[in-house]
Amino acid sequence: MRPFAGREPTWGMEPDAATFPTAPPAKIDLPAGLQLAKVSVTRTEAVARAVTESRAHLQPWMAWAAEPATTASIGTFLxxxxxxxxQRRDFAYSILDPASGSVVGGCGLHGRLGRTGLEIxxxxxxxxxxxxxATEAARALTTAAFGIDGIERVRIHCEEANARSARVPAKLGYRCLGxxxxxxxxxxxxxxxxxxxxxxxxxxxxxxxTS
Ligand SMILES: CC(C)(COP(=O)(O)OP(=O)(O)OC[C@H]1O[C@@H](n2cnc3c(N)ncnc32)[C@H](O)[C@@H]1OP(=O)(O)O)[C@@H](O)C(=O)NCCC(=O)NCCS
Structure with a gap:
């Protein structure tokens, strides 16, 4: 069943994605003490604060940042x-700094490539x-994606003009297909x-x- 039907935007998540045989881990440790944690409504205020503080920096690249974040909109997203x-369809995470309790960002494995691929x-x-x-989060997510049976490829899309974002897959050894x-x-x-x-x-x- 399609959750939240008619109540999109989906903030990059894919309600119509295939169902994958397993989910990646709910928590994944990153270097320097950071952690990926499955999204949770219990973090609504912290995520809303992080998005609000970062809005000017996110707006050029993230369509969902066009409108100010509210606890209602972020709560719906989470x-x-x-x-x-x-449902094992789409795997969204918060990036956390457990030492300070702050939200450092967000990331996810999204089902836009059928049953055999995931997009970060x-x-x-x-x-x-x-x-x-972002590089360490994407590295951990790539490994987690290939821990799921049947996943043969992982994709990263970034806008042609988003040079910072393009460094992430380049540093990880992804191939640019054009x-x-x-x-x-x-x-x-x-x-x-x-x-x-x-x-x-x-x-x-x-x-x-790629250098
Ligand atoms: C893109 C984004 C996720 C990168 O996060 P990050 O944690 O800073 O990324 P990293 O530190 O792992 O790598 C960033 C790389 O960009 C480089 N960089 C920074 N500013 C740059 C610029 N103006 N032009 C080109 N490269 C730049 C950094 O030097 C680094 O590369 P290096 O390690 O080879 O030196 C972050 O800038 C962001 O949240 N941007 C807004 C949202 C967004 O664009 N998301 C991606 C959508 S596809």
């Missing part, structure tokens, strides 16, 4: 994320950019770099990162 995670999305709180947070204009997802209708890594390459140790 509830939907919890539901889709339980990410954003980082403006106070945390440039410290490798430019596309997606008809779904956060980059809909915009010139977008398509980055991909295949299961065999990731498991074997990805190729040398």
């Amino acid at each position: 509830a939907m994320g919890e539901e889709l995670f339980e 999305g990410y954003w980082v709180h403006v106070d945390w950019v440039g410290r490798g947070v 430019l596309v204009v997606p008809d779904e997802g956060p980059c809909t209708g915009r010139s977008t770099q398509e980055w991909m890594v295949e299961r065999a390459d990731w498991i074997a140790g990805v190729p040398e990162p």
